[in-house]
Amino acid sequence: MATQSTPFGVLKKYSDILIAVAIITIVIMMIIPLPTFLLDLLLSLNITFALIIVMVAIYNVEPLQFSIFPSLLLITTLFRLALNVSSTRLILIDGYAGEVIMAFGNFVVGGNAVVGFIVFVILIIIQFIVITKGAERVAEVAARFTLDAMPGKQMSIDADLNSGAISDSEARDRRKKIQREADFYGAMDGASKFVKGDAIAAIIIIIINIVGGFFIGMVQRNLDALHALQSYTLLTVGEGLVNQIPALLISTATGIVVTRAASDSNLGQDIASQIFNNPRVFFIAAGVLVLLSLVPGLPGIPFFVLGAISLAIGYNLHKSDQDKAQSEISQMEQQENEEVRKPENIVSLLQVDPMELEIGYSLIPLVDAGQGGDLLDRIVMIRRQCALEMGLIVPTIRIRDNIQLKPNSYMIKLKGIEIAKGELLLDHYLAMNSGNVMEEIKGIDTVEPAFGLPALWIQDGAREQAELAGYTVVDPVSVLATHLTEIIKAHAAEILGRQETQNLVESVKQNSPAVVDELVPNLVSIGDVQKVLAGLLRERISIRDMVTILETLADYATLTKDPEILGEYVRHALSRQISRQYVQNNILTCITIEPQLENTISASVQRTEHGSYVALEPAVMQNMINSLNSEIPKLTNLGYQPVVLTSPAVRLYFRKLTERAAPSLVVLSYAELESKAEVQALGMVRI
Numbered sequence: 001m002a003t004q005s006t007p008f009g010v011l012k013k014y015s016d017i018l019i020a021v022a023i024i025t026i027v028i029m030m031i032i033p034l035p036t037f038l039l040d041l042l043l044s045l046n047i048t049f050a051l052i053i054v055m056v057a058i059y060n061v062e063p064l065q066f067s068i069f070p071s072l073l074l075i076t077t078l079f080r081l082a083l084n085v086s087s088t089r090l091i092l093i094d095g096y097a098g099e100v101i102m103a104f105g106n107f108v109v110g111g112n113a114v115v116g117f118i119v120f121v122i123l124i125i126i127q128f129i130v131i132t133k134g135a136e137r138v139a140e141v142a143a144r145f146t147l148d149a150m151p152g153k154q155m156s157i158d159a160d161l162n163s164g165a166i167s168d169s170e171a172r173d174r175r176k177k178i179q180r181e182a183d184f185y186g187a188m189d190g191a192s193k194f195v196k197g198d199a200i201a202a203i204i205i206i207i208i209n210i211v212g213g214f215f216i217g218m219v220q221r222n223l224d225a226l227h228a229l230q231s232y233t234l235l236t237v238g239e240g241l242v243n244q245i246p247a248l249l250i251s252t253a254t255g256i257v258v259t260r261a262a263s264d265s266n267l268g269q270d271i272a273s274q275i276f277n278n279p280r281v282f283f284i285a286a287g288v289l290v291l292l293s294l295v296p297g298l299p300g301i302p303f304f305v306l307g308a309i310s311l312a313i314g315y316n317l318h319k320s321d322q323d324k325a326q327s328e329i330s331q332m333e334q335q336e337n338e339e340v341r342k343p344e345n346i347v348s349l350l351q352v353d354p355m356e357l358e359i360g361y362s363l364i365p366l367v368d369a370g371q372g373g374d375l376l377d378r379i380v381m382i383r384r385q386c387a388l389e390m391g392l393i394v395p396t397i398r399i400r401d402n403i404q405l406k407p408n409s410y411m412i413k414l415k416g417i418e419i420a421k422g423e424l425l426l427d428h429y430l431a432m433n434s435g436n437v438m439e440e441i442k443g444i445d446t447v448e449p450a451f452g453l454p455a456l457w458i459q460d461g462a463r464e465q466a467e468l469a470g471y472t473v474v475d476p477v478s479v480l481a482t483h484l485t486e487i488i489k490a491h492a493a494e495i496l497g498r499q500e501t502q503n504l505v506e507s508v509k510q511n512s513p514a515v516v517d518e519l520v521p522n523l524v525s526i527g528d529v530q531k532v533l534a535g536l537l538r539e540r541i542s543i544r545d546m547v548t549i550l551e552t553l554a555d556y557a558t559l560t561k562d563p564e565i566l567g568e569y570v571r572h573a574l575s576r577q578i579s580r581q582y583v584q585n586n587i588l589t590c591i592t593i594e595p596q597l598e599n600t601i602s603a604s605v606q607r608t609e610h611g612s613y614v615a616l617e618p619a620v621m622q623n624m625i626n627s628l629n630s631e632i633p634k635l636t637n638l639g640y641q642p643v644v645l646t647s648p649a650v651r652l653y654f655r656k657l658t659e660r661a662a663p664s665l666v667v668l669s670y671a672e673l674e675s676k677a678e679v680q681a682l683g684m685v686r687i
Contacts, residue, residue, distance in 0.1 A: 288307075644667045
């Protein structure tokens with residue numbers, strides 16, 4: 001209530017009535033003659049109002065803050081035309097139009113009508129051809145682009161709303177702003193025509209005033225031709241200048257409004273921040289100006305003074321940038337120190353990356369694309385390969401350099417713990433004996449890290465010779481990629497956690513929701529599914545066929561909750577996949593187990609509520625391991641992978657008994673083979 005009692009409050013309260021009265025008064029001004037003192041007041045008001053509009057345009061941050069400008073442009077143009085009509089009437093009737101017009105005619109023009117006319121014409125040309133024409137074009141293009149961009153902006157708002165990035169009220173506000181922008185630029189496109197018409201009208205009015213005044217002065221006032229031309233031209237030019245200066249200001253404001261780009265500051269701050277941004281610009285300008293000051297025939301002092309000023313500005317900007325950079329560094333250090341002291345930041349130290357690859361500084365070129373390193377691309381391919389071959393989504397592998405490692409060394413970590421390491425020589429190739437070497441070559445003895453095979457590091461020039469001699473030659477990045485791939489496969493069961501299992505189940509649910517809804521969580525938990533999948537991965541069985549795995553679990557989960565037993569049922573369901581993995585040409589070359597040993601193992605199984613285990617006598621256990629170790633070379637010497645074939649009831653327990661002695665041994669059961677597969681037994685494990 002206190003605000004409304006002030007003059008401004010009253011003005012704001014009745015602003016609609018005042019605007020209506022003002023527009024009607026402007027129209028009446030074109031009909032009713034005005035006294036000279038009132039005309040002086042209105043002309044001064046016109047100049048003041050134009051200055052205010054320019055200041056508002058300069059200090060606006062975005063065009064929509066001055067959304068009334070198109071309507072205001074129409075009102076000011078109409079007001080200026082009304083003043084033109086009123087002043088023209090007084091000039092032609094009385095030969096006098098007030099002190100303001102006389103002052104502009106005498107002071108600005110200097111009493112010379114020809115000079116005043118030329119100045120007036122120049123102002124008209126500047127306003128009409130330069131400012132008005134440019135502002136009109138910018139407004140037209142801005143209106144067109146704004147309308148074309150509306151569908152894309154609407155879709156962006158809908159996308160943010162659907163994703164939950166913004167609320168309903170924020171979406172409504174953004175849609176309203178887009179509509180207001182389109183309306184504003186459309187209105188500015190039309191309103192700019194008012195300024196163009198005003199400039200044309202000013203030219204016509206001055207011609208009419210000069211011709212009409214010359215005729216009236218000679219015919220009605222009996223003035224001689226020179227006196228009449230001098231008097232009426234002076235008044236006409238003074239009147240034109242009084243009205244065209246506000247018109248020029250408002251045209252400038254129009255250009256400022258329609259050319260303002262997106263910014264967080266007003267025009268003055270943007271100019272200061274963007275022009276005075278790079279000190280090099282002023283250093284270069286200072287050098288050019290100083291050189292110009294030394295050129296014979298050119299005024300040296302102005303160029304030298306301006307060069308010195310530019311140099312001073314550049315120096316101050318450079319010093320300010322250094323101070324700002326130092327201040328930012330100090331502030332960042334202070335913030336880091338404060339962050340370290342916060343107790344909640346200790347939680348971040350507890351996070352462990354699933355997989356890490358640490359490299360020595362000599363191996364940094366492997367991950368630097370600028371130096372031709374393609375390790376990052378290789379890792380992407382490794383993750384794709386693991387997904388296709390094993391059905392495992394390998395988490396992001398973090399690569400970092402470690403100055404504590406040897407320059408050519410690397411280390412692979414799983415959940416923060418080292419699980420493998422190796423060394424690479426970037427300017428060498430790794431040559432491995434494939435068994436068909438016809439000629440030995442010289443090199444640096446080493447061990448291939450993935451499979452532990454003896455190898456040599458050879459120079460680049462010896463690569464062709466090694467290949468011709470029968471060696472398998474690979475580059476260093478391939479050695480590292482192969483090692484990393486084998487490590488991932490060997491530890492796939494540890495990489496797969498509950499969250500990764502949940503992600504796999506959710507991906508299946510998108511296409512087969514009935515399977516997931518029946519199984520989880522009604523029959524088994526995500527933890528049980530994870531244990532089954534981990535058991536398969538531990539023996540390098542692909543879990544890519546998740547639908548079959550989950551359907552099998554749904555079939556047998558009502559019979560048992562033991563993940564190991566459920567894993568055996570899943571292996572039976574994946575018999576075709578397992579057979580294709582180990583059977584070649586429909587023949588499985590393997591080792592079998594004598595029936596007596598199978599009966600002994602089966603009788604030694606102890607089942608508890610926490611699972612089952614085998615309680616085998618130590619002597620029997622040792623005899624079995626010795627027999628297995630003597631039979632495995634029968635396969636490896638012939639180039640076959642060691643495979644032991646057992647009955648379905650014994651496979652799981654035989655695998656448990658031998659996994660420490662022969663971790664890479666493949667143990668299959670008859671139920672995991674296709675019916676058309678033939679068994680070729682080269683040996684038998686006995687006790």
